[in-house]
Amino acid sequence: MVPLSWYLIFAAALFSIGLFGVLSRRNAVAILLGIELMLNSVNINLVAFWRYGNTANMMGQVFAIIVFAVAAAEVAVGLALVISVYRRRNTVVADEIDMMKW
Amino acid sequence: MTGEQITFLVVALFTLGSGFMVVTTGNLVHAALWLVSTLFGVAVTYAVLDAAFLAVVQVVVYIGAIAILFIFAVMLTRKDMRDQGPQMNKNWWFGALLSVSTFGGLYFLLQGWSGLSKTAAAIPSGFDAVAELGNALVSPTAYVLPFEVASVLLVAALVGAVYVAFNRK
Amino acid sequence: MSFWNDPLKVAADWLMGIFTGWGMPEIAAQILIGFLGIFVLIALLMLLDIFLVWVERKVVSRFQDRIGPNRVGPFGLIQPFADIIKLLIKEDTTPGGADRVVYNVAPMLSMMSVLILWAVVPLAPTILGVDLNIGALYIIAAGAIGTLSIIMAGWSSNNKFALIGAFRQVAVMVSFEVPMLTMLLIPTIFAGSMGMSTIIEKQNIWFVLFSPLGALIFLIAAIAELGRAPFDMAEGESELVSGYNIEYSGMKFGMFYAGELLHAFTFGGFWSILFFGGYRFFGLEQVNPVLAIAVIVFKAFVGYWIIMWVKYTLLRIRIDHMLAFNWKFLTPVAFTLLMVTALMNALLAGSPDWLRVAVMFLSNVVLAWIALEIARSHSRKEREKVEGVKQVVEAAHH
Numbered sequence: 001m002v003p004l005s006w007y008l009i010f011a012a013a014l015f016s017i018g019l020f021g022v023l024s025r026r027n028a029v030a031i032l033l034g035i036e037l038m039l040n041s042v043n044i045n046l047v048a049f050w051r052y053g054n055t056a057n058m059m060g061q062v063f064a065i066i067v068f069a070v071a072a073a074e075v076a077v078g079l080a081l082v083i084s085v086y087r088r089r090n091t092v093v094a095d096e097i098d099m100m101k102w
Numbered sequence: 103m104t105g106e107q108i109t110f111l112v113v114a115l116f117t118l119g120s121g122f123m124v125v126t127t128g129n130l131v132h133a134a135l136w137l138v139s140t141l142f143g144v145a146v147t148y149a150v151l152d153a154a155f156l157a158v159v160q161v162v163v164y165i166g167a168i169a170i171l172f173i174f175a176v177m178l179t180r181k182d183m184r185d186q187g188p189q190m191n192k193n194w195w196f197g198a199l200l201s202v203s204t205f206g207g208l209y210f211l212l213q214g215w216s217g218l219s220k221t222a223a224a225i226p227s228g229f230d231a232v233a234e235l236g237n238a239l240v241s242p243t244a245y246v247l248p249f250e251v252a253s254v255l256l257v258a259a260l261v262g263a264v265y266v267a268f269n270r271k
Numbered sequence: 272m273s274f275w276n277d278p279l280k281v282a283a284d285w286l287m288g289i290f291t292g293w294g295m296p297e298i299a300a301q302i303l304i305g306f307l308g309i310f311v312l313i314a315l316l317m318l319l320d321i322f323l324v325w326v327e328r329k330v331v332s333r334f335q336d337r338i339g340p341n342r343v344g345p346f347g348l349i350q351p352f353a354d355i356i357k358l359l360i361k362e363d364t365t366p367g368g369a370d371r372v373v374y375n376v377a378p379m380l381s382m383m384s385v386l387i388l389w390a391v392v393p394l395a396p397t398i399l400g401v402d403l404n405i406g407a408l409y410i411i412a413a414g415a416i417g418t419l420s421i422i423m424a425g426w427s428s429n430n431k432f433a434l435i436g437a438f439r440q441v442a443v444m445v446s447f448e449v450p451m452l453t454m455l456l457i458p459t460i461f462a463g464s465m466g467m468s469t470i471i472e473k474q475n476i477w478f479v480l481f482s483p484l485g486a487l488i489f490l491i492a493a494i495a496e497l498g499r500a501p502f503d504m505a506e507g508e509s510e511l512v513s514g515y516n517i518e519y520s521g522m523k524f525g526m527f528y529a530g531e532l533l534h535a536f537t538f539g540g541f542w543s544i545l546f547f548g549g550y551r552f553f554g555l556e557q558v559n560p561v562l563a564i565a566v567i568v569f570k571a572f573v574g575y576w577i578i579m580w581v582k583y584t585l586l587r588i589r590i591d592h593m594l595a596f597n598w599k600f601l602t603p604v605a606f607t608l609l610m611v612t613a614l615m616n617a618l619l620a621g622s623p624d625w626l627r628v629a630v631m632f633l634s635n636v637v638l639a640w641i642a643l644e645i646a647r648s649h650s651r652k653e654r655e656k657v658e659g660v661k662q663v664v665e666a667a668h669h
Contacts (some may be wrong), residue, residue: 001221002110002208008212008240010114016205021125024190028176030130032166033137036168037121037220037271043156051151054216055229058238062245064156065235065260068163069252073259075168082269087269094190105298131426135373158408166448166474170378172300173422177434232404232465 007048014041026080028092034077057077110150117143129187130180134172141165150246275559277397279308312400315387324351326572333358334583354525361521366429368516373427375497378519378526380420385534386464388413392540393468395563404632406467407455411448412498417534418444421498421515424527425467428518436514439504439590444496444596451492457612458545471549479546480628482612484635486546488605493538495593496577497531498649500506500592501585525619540567540573604642611638 014037021034043064050060086092120140127133141164148157238244292301324342325348332339340347365374367418390400391409403409418441425437451609459465462473462480470478479486495502516527547570550556556563588596611634619627 001104001222002106005212006110006114009209010118010147011213012144012205012208013118016119016167016201017118017125019204020201021196023200024194024265025125026189026191027130030125030133030177030189031170033124033133033172036137036164036172037124037140040141040164044144044147044197047151047153047156049150051153055152055231056234058231058234059229059245061153061156061233061235062238062248063158064153066252068159069256071169072163073255075171076259076263079171080263083175083178084266092179131370132373135423154403155405155408157414160406161412162408162415166412166418170422170445171419173426174438174441209318230404259382 004048004052006050008045011041011044011048014038014044026093026095028094028097030087030098031094032078032082036071036075038093039067043067106150110147113143113146113150117147128177130189131173134169134176137172138165138169141169153231155235276562278560279398280422283308284637287483293317308531309555310654311431312389315383316386316389317529319536320529321351321355322535323536323575324529325355326575327532330576330579332589334580338366344631358522358525361511363521363523363545366427366518370427370429374518375523377420377424377427378530379524380423381417381664382526382530383539384413384417384420386543387416388534388537392537392544392567393471393549394554394567395560396468398564399468402466402468404464404466404469407459407470407545408454411452414444414448428515432502433515433517436517438514440498440500443502443504443590443597446594447495448504450488450597450601451496453602453605453609454489454492455545456609457482460613467544467549471544471551474548474551474567476624476628478545478549482546482608482635483632484604484639485612486542486600489545490577491601494581495540497535497538497578499531499535499578500582501588504587504590504593534572535578536575539576539578540571541572542574542661543567549642554642576607579597588648598644604638608635608638 003078005020018034018037018041021037022031025033027033045066046060046064056080057072082092085097089097091097117140120143123136124133124140124247127136141160145157145160145165148154148160239249240246282415286307287297287300290303291297295303314361317562328350329339329347343349343353365371388410391403391406393399421444422437425433425440428434443607455465458470458478461478462470512667516524519527527660544567549570550563550567552566555566615631615634619630622630
């Protein structure tokens with residue numbers, strides 16, 4: 001029998017790894033990879049609470065599906081922005097994209 | 103150590119290991135492929151949690167679309183086929199400190215909660231999670247409004263992404 | 272229950288008795304029996320795959336008015352074995368700048384994505400891998416893994432043409448998943464569940480009679496997913512020097528090639544399960560599981576024959592035409608068909624069978640006719656534009 005705490009700690013660890021990726025990577029696409037890890041950890045939390053709570057109440061799974069949709073939308077727009085920035089500035093290193101249009 | 107616990111430990115270690123490789127490897131295409139294995143580990147976690155529909159949707163949406171989008175974006179934004187120098191910015195130690203303290207804080211918060219050692223109740227037989235999920239998503243007393251809003255969000259993201267990335271010659 | 276009624280359960284019980292007799296704990300015995308079942312299935316599939324190589328070469332040769340392999344064994348039946356031996360003894364090269372791990376894993380993933388599809392195929396009422404109640408969605412998930420393996424193969428080969436071929440193939444596969452997923456929902460609506468065995472159980476009347484346009488769109492989308500002609504822009508030998516598998520030789524190429532043939536056969540099987548009744552044939556399957564297996568294998572071969580027929584008859588389509596065809600024609604028609612089917616199914620809920628079949632068949636035909644008329648009017652306008660320019664040019668010359 002797996003206690004609920006194991007799932008929550010697993011999700012917390014995945015979230016921290018994603019946070020590390022967002023805070024320490026130079027490449028903009030790598031930052032988006034970290035954001036994906038964080039969104040997945042949130043989903044694991046939601047589904048674990050659905051399973052260990054009242055399984056007849058589908059709110060956990062519905063919320064997880066909405067998070068799927070939001071993550072997909074955010075990745076699409078985020079990567080479109082990164083590609084557009086690459087076309088103008090010829091770089092995707094986050095530190096070098098630091099000047100507005102002059 | 104029951105079979106379930108061993109299964110969960112194997113899956114969790116696989117996912118966390120792949121996640122760690124995502125954020126530390128220098129080659130970005132490898133990072134995207136490690137993301138694929140992390141997402142697959144998360145899908146297996148959903149299957150272990152008896153959310154079979156979510157597991158399959160995770161593979162279809164995340165691995166089949168989002169991970170491929172990442173691989174395309176990595177390939178379209180590199181100046182040549184080699185790697186581009188150090189991948190960590192100069193304050194990475196602070197990021198590491200912050201993430202370790204976040205994990206520590208979450209762990210500490212969880213200890214104070216009483217429902218922590220709850221074990222899973224058995225799912226009543228004849229419970230069709232897929233049918234219940236379908237009902238919940240379209241029934242007016244349940245979650246049809248977030249469902250419709252999510253579809254509007256996806257249309258907005260579709261139009262926005264095409265417009266932003268369009269190559270006007 | 273005798274062996275013929277429920278072979279898998281009888282075999283599993285017998286093996287379980289043997290293993291626990293040797294002192295193995297029950298859970299380890301269960302896992303071992305599961306693995307043995309998977310191993311037997313994969314061995315049979317690989318044997319079938321070898322046979323498919325022979326079938327493919329004989330059929331293509333008849334389409335091209337020649338005889339095909341007939342030297343090695345009677346009717347060339349041992350030819351595939353000779354091919355496999357040749358591939359096995361070839362040198363196992365890895366290109367210079369290639370990414371070794373990704374390069375070697377890609378063919379394995381490609382073969383894996385085909386083999387895992389057979390976990391949900393019901394071969395008989397009692398012989399099936401696992402009765403997932405989301406079987407239809409599982410097909411798309413396995414296709415997603417196949418897509419990933421192609422892009423891994425194309426990128427890791429360190430070769431421009433491989434990369435272009437892989438990009439095109441992945442763009443086509445991701446695009447054609449949309450009409451395929453929509454058409455998978457049509458048997459789901461009729462059967463009330465996405466599970467493969469439930470879909471077969473509910474096909475007292477074959478679903479192709481309810482929705483012929485759905486079957487057709489599913490076939491077109493499946494051929495595009497497989498990467499076979501006329502949608503094989505990515506690996507056309509004359510255009511792109513065989514695309515993502517340029518740098519692969521020996522058994523790794525063999526895995527791609529054999530995987531593609533088995534994938535085509537598997538989709539022939541799925542087409543017959545979803546629309547043509549699967550292992551059902553007027554009650555024949557209740558007699559004996561072996562007859563049920565024979566029925567479904569026969570129907571899968573008919574589907575595979577149609578896929579081969581399309582491949583060796585039609586010309587290759589250009590990549591931008593392919594994508595335009597999907598997004599401007601196939602996807603709107605698929606969505607409209609789904610809405611019409613759902614509406615008609617709800618309206619006709621209590622009616623007698625013949626009325627339902629007639630109305631749904633008619634609605635499909637009407638929708639197809641409307642879609643073709645719209646496409647025709649578009650092409651007429653395009654042609655008039657080109658004709659108008661030609662007339663202006665000719666008038667300027669005179």
